[in-house]
Every structure is written in structure tokens, then in C-alpha cells.
Amino acid sequence: MKNILVSGACALMGYGILKSLRMSNRNYNLIGTTIYDYDDSVAPKYCDTVLKAPLTLSDGFIDWLMNVIREYEVDLIIPSFEIDVNFWSKKKYLLENSRAKLVLNNVDLISLCEDKWKFYEELKVNNCPFVIPSSLSSDFKRLKTQFGLPLILKPRRGSASKGIVKVLNEETFYLHKDEIGEKLMVQPLIGTEEEEYTTGAFCDGKGGYYAIITLRRKLSAEGYTNKAEVIENTNIQEAVFNICKILKPLGPTNFQFRLHNNQFQLLEINPRFSASTSMRSAFGYNDAVMAVDYFLESEAPEQPIIRKGKAIRYIEEHIYYS
Template sequence: PEIYRLSDGREHFKGDFSKIILNNKALIDISRDKWRLYEYLRQHSVRSIRTFVTGEYDLIARELNLPFLLKPRRSSASKGIVTVECREDFDYWKKKLGDNFMVQEIIGDDEHEYTVGVFGLGDGTFSQSIAFSRKLSREGSTVKARTVDIAALDEEVRRLTALFKPVGPTNFQFRRHQEDYLLLEVNPRFSSSLSLRTAFGFNEPEMCIEYFGEKRMPRPASITEGTAVRYIEDVVNRA
């Protein structure tokens, strides 16, 4: 994604380009590699999904149980995720992906997946947040969403925000496993569910104008409750 190129070259931006809004560089660097994110979480004693980037099939199948997920270390929007069910799948993808190879335990289920948006203040806190339970399309973006208010999920978001210290729009994605909410990935940018959050009152572009442009705390958003569905519509105008 463009955010990585912009972040890598941020010290070269001059004039109007110096006003480009970018998140915490350390967080952007961690987010670009799922294995690096996993290691960072473990180093800070955050419970995480069991993950491997090396090892033979028999060992990994024993540790993770079949089936398990193959996730390219460097990808976005759930691209490239494959369910591994046998040795042939494992050997094929391990050879194909090379150093981008990563496998992960399957946890929870599709009914308990969540996306949370926060506006980080850079000091380990955030001005406000909004959480959805969600269903994904085949392309990996949110296709159905419902606002939720879950105390344990909110607590995990506060913990991760204190750890990562995001600045501006940041998106956390979770799955519930038993009683825990485990992080799938973090997106230190506007995520694809931006329009859904805005529709429920959590307007991140407006918050950016207030915080980065006007140098003041974003006004508290009046967040409504409800559900949302995305779909493709054909609009045909015949002559």
C-alpha cells in the first residue's frame, strides 16, 4: 500500500507535501509484516494467535491442528489467505511464497469477527472509538456490519492503543477465541470500512481536519447504533 512508501519517505516531504497525515512510523513499520506484528505482541505479553514462518509440515500440523491458515506475511485485505488441509497444500505454498510464507492457527468463527476504529492521540490514548461485528466479502472487505458495545473488546482496544500509540485514524481487527479478543491485524490508516463508520457518526476525515489542521481535540462524535449492508447495484438509463 502507498502508506508504506509515504512513511518511508516522510522526511523528504517539503512545502505543501509536509502536510501529509501519517500515523506513528513505528506502528506503520510493524503493521506491514504480520510475523513482525506477532513477535511484537508476544514480546509485550499480549495473547496472540499461534503463528509459524518456519518448520516442517508434521510439526506445524501437530501444533496448530488441521486445517490451518496460510497468510502471506506482507499482504492486505485478506488477500492470499488459503486454508491448508494436507501436506501437498503446505509444500506447494511454502515453495511458492518463499520468505513471504506464514501459517496461523484457525481460531473462533466467522460469527465473532470485529473491526474497531479509533482516533489515536499519539500518547497511548484515543479520543473516541467505534466497534462493529462484521461479515467479510470474498475480497476481504466488510460487507455486513453491526455496531456493538462489548466491555472486554473495549478493554483490549485500550491496551493495544497504549502499546502502539497510534496517531490519527487506526483500525484494529479481532476474532473472539473462547473469552479473549485476539488481534488479527492493525491498519494505521483509513480502512475500507471508513464509509460505514462515517454513516454512524464517527467521521475520521473531519477529526483529521480538527486535530491536524486546526490543532485541537476532535469534537465528541454522536455515534448511532444499527446495522449496515454493502452491495453492488446496477444503474441503467436507457435512451
């Protein structure tokens, strides 16, 4: 039996990974960690053991994690939250000296994706045709001429569409002008919410990918996929392949696109598991199991048969009887 630890077990990405591993009916011993009181969460439904963790950025976190790995004889550790992915990548040399294997994307790509402006510059210098024009200018008239209206003010750091400001006029722009450059970047508003796509690819770290799935999605107010429909689009697959050649992601990687003027434009890349992981697993694309096989057993995944359909998220209860 393999002992697998997943961080963020009380949150959507964490229990999405755990739920996907449970779907496989394999003989895994699943250990979930969380900073919250897990007695008030759904995490125990999918875990054999749930552990209260210190804050990821606290001084004692790595020592705590190394002790857990030893005590529970953990074979594989999987970070779910972006903060875990970023911090664990910086401590990769320590974690790799433990007994556990680590599910982690290309560390250079993880670092690059921490700053969306630097990410944009990397794609731009490599002549990526799918990159959205961006700027750090705070000259409203210049930006209006260059991009038109509406404009989007996007945080250089962060995820799940949080903190994005839609600018329809000069008054709104000037409310945020002083943050442009250091904290915010400027882009034109492209496409519509009805033509937004999330693509998961299990990448080989060499400029290609083993498996892929695309969902046309609608976002919730929190920025996560709320509704999704499986689609197959060769243009998106070609875009992912071209982006992989530049950035060389490794393992589970998410590509977010919008269709604009009949061309797919890249909103961002998340070099980690997605909040829609369990949705994808339900359609046959279980990248949580792929990650176990790849990072623990050195077995490359194959393209699975993807079942067509739609997914809708809703609020549900899980009952713990006394």
C-alpha cells in the same frame, strides 16, 4: 475554505473518505487523485476536482504531488491506499516541507505493519495477550501438533485477507511449503466468520485513544467489509487500549479481531483509514472529519454518540447526464 487532497479517489477507501467529508456539510474543497480514468468512476460525485496521478512508486510521483500541492494550494493531504501510506511515510520529511499538513499514523508502526511476522514478534515480546500464536516453521507434523488443523498460511505482506490459504491436510500444506518463512507465516485457524470484528479508534500517539467504534462484520470475496452491525463491547475496548499502550498509533487506526474461546484475538492492525470509513460515518463516527480537525487544526476529537444499526454494501449506479 480548506483545500483537502485524498489519494485513491476511484477506490473504496478513497471515495469512502471523500464521501465522509461530504457528509459533514463543511465547506471543504475536495481534490481527489487517481491513477485510473476518473471519467469512468464515481469519484467526481464526491470531489470538486479529480486529478490523474502517476503511479505512487514511479520516479516522478513526489515531484508531481508537490506541484499539485502548490498549484491547488492544498492545506491537507490524506493517503488512502496502503501503498500510499507506506510510501508517503518514507517521504514524510519532504512532504512536511510543503505548505500542506499530512494525515499519517506513527511511522514506526506503519513500517512494522508492512511485515506481519515482525508485527507479531513485537506484540509477542511485549507480552500482548491478544496476539495469535504464529510460526515460520515448515514442519507440518510439528505445526499440526502445536496448532492443530486447520492451519492458516498468511502472506507476511499484504492486506484485505488476500492470499490466505486454509490448510486442511498435508497435501495442501506441501503445495506452499517452500514459501513459508520468506513469504508466508503459519497460524492456527481461530474463531469463525460470524464472530469477526473491525474496530476503528482515533488514537493519540501516546498510548491511548480519543474515540472508538466497533462493527461485527462479514467480509466480501475481495476481503472488505460487506455487512456490518454496530456493537459495543468493553472487552474489545480494553484490548484496543492495551495494544495502543504497546504500539502508540496516531490518528485513524483499524483493529481486526476474532472471538475465539471467549477471548478476542487480534488478526491485524491497519494504521490508516478503513474501507468501512463511510459505514462508520453513517453511524456517527466520522474519523475523516476528525482527521481534518486534528491534523490541520490541532483539535483533539471527542467520543461521538454512535447510532446503532446495520449496514449492507450493494452495487449501485451513479448517472452522469450529457
